[in-house]
Amino acid sequence: MSSFDDLFAQHVATGMARQLALADLLGERGWQLDLNAGLVTFGADLRYTIQMIGTESHSDGTWLWAWANTGGNIDPSLLELAGWLREHGRLYGVREFTEPSLRLDRVDGHRIALVASGLTGRPYYRGTYNGGAIFFHLENLPARVRGAVPxxxxxxxxxxxxxxxxxxxxxxxxxxxxxxxxxxxxxxxxxxxxxxxxxxxxxxxxxxxxxxxxxxxxxxx
Missing domain, CATH: 3.30.505 (SHC Adaptor Protein)
Incomplete structure (x- = not known):
């Protein structure tokens, strides 16, 4: 297996556990992202700060890391975790964390974000838009989402x-x-x-x- 496959096997279940807990918390709420403020709002009552991970493009079938999105004008403060993941990839030879763009038939955003969740301790959200999807970590969530599952x-x-x-x-x-x-x-x-x-x-x-x-x-x- 590749280094990424090893990491995925090690972290996918804990990442999935956090996603299931997050889904229970959010329910059917809609979402609204404010990149300028670095905030995401779910419904009328839940608001969290974010860290960007990356985006999927459905038109060309590629993943783009947030740190490589030079045209997105993303505030550097929202790229700290993505930058940490890139350095982790350099240190441990995980090419999927260091290559700016990847084909989705090689590894998609969910697989990347599940590993990232396991490594960083933070759940993620996938928000769809016309032509793609954006992935970001959620900060300051309740312990029942971040903690160990029963x-x-x-x-x-x-x-x-x-x-x-x-x-x-x-x-x-x-x-x-x-x-x-x-x-x-x-x-x-x-x-x-x-x-x-x-x-x-x-x-x-x-x-x-x-x-x-x-x-x-x-x-x-």
Whole structure:
């Protein structure tokens, strides 16, 4: 796998968990972005500062990093996290973080933003417009969005990720449980996760490394 594929497998589940929590928070609210102020408003009651990630162009099928959008007149203060991701890419050899533009059939905005969410601890929003989509991090969100998911939602997150993406299943399971604060026993026959509240999760894999069984015992709340 490439360095980006490795990072994706390590961070996609935690990134997805934050996106599901964000969707619960936002509900059906519309969005309005004010780049001059560096703010996004959802409905009439939610407002957050942002950090730009990048944009998708549906006309030419490309991704453009915000730090490479020289014609966008983006305030440098909104590019700090994108710049950090570029430096992370330089340090660890992740070309997808250092190339200004990428074809969407190679890696799309959701995949980039999910990895970015895992690395930075911030959820992201994808806002569509005529001809493309804009991606940005949201700052200062409630702890229920940024924090660890409850044990009962662990099955949901892992199930959605493993169905949606072609990833190394063991890497996804082990990384997600560790990032969510579970104690993990990773053995040849499978993975056992133990949560601080007493909940347990057992995952076994087939000969191709895919999840073959996932069972658990959750503590009542």
């Amino acid at each position: 044990p009962e939602k662990t099955f949901t997150v892992l199930g959605q990720v493993l169905q949606a993406f072609a990833v190394d299943h063991r890497t996804v399971v082990v990384s997600f449980l560790q990032q969510q604060g579970w104690r993990v026993d990773d053995a040849a026959h499978g993975v056992i996760g133990r949560h601080g509240d007493g909940s347990q999760l057992r995952v076994t894999f087939d000969h191709l490394g895919r999840v073959s069984d996932m069972t658990g015992q959750l503590q009542p709340r």
